[in-house]
Amino acid sequence: AQKITQTQPGMFVQEKEAVTLDCTYDTSDPSYGLFWYKQPSSGEMIFLIYQGSYDQQNATEGRYSLNFQKARKSANLVISASQLGDSAMYFCAMRFPNAGNMLTFGGGTRLMVKP
């Protein structure tokens, strides 16, 4: 069975510093997609970044980048130059094409940016 683990329930970061949010997964399927979503206190889910299991390079999207280590089965989100507006819950999610089109979510990490 596929499983996604976010080991940090909460994290603090100083404004303007970089922060890494951990995500590890367990699957025997060689083909999968990794997604990160942001959920502010207002509740909406905002797509941030995608990484495919066969992608050769780590994904980047503005201040967001993915530290994808396939052998370790980890896909950590790096946020550079943190801003106060980055304070939110962050969810790692995976899609396994051989198991359908649904997303399986981790438990989330609450990030708090300190001024």
Added chain:
Amino acid sequence: EPEVTQTPSHQVTQMGQEVILRCVPISNHLYFYWYRQILGQKVEFLVSFYNNEISEKSEIFDDQFSVERPDGSNFTLKIRSTKLEDSAMYFCASSEGGQRSNQPQHFGDGTRLSIL
């Protein structure tokens, strides 16, 4: 930028009553989904819908749940006889591509369902 819209933003219903949650997916998307998030817990998949039929559903999506695309734009989730444990945030999502695609699922702002 096009977005998924959900109505209402908050629904309060008596236990045992039927409730319909409404969603308008992004117009050129072909795949539609419902997820739920019980307060303080992780987001859970309910059902996916493609080509006017359910393509996948989870164990949560039992006979009390149904989905429908009544016209070319709306996508609804109906809960026939609500229970206290149905209280949650319900998210609608849509995507352009399916299983083999790298296209993300775009989520609406959610409907908070409170069962009394």
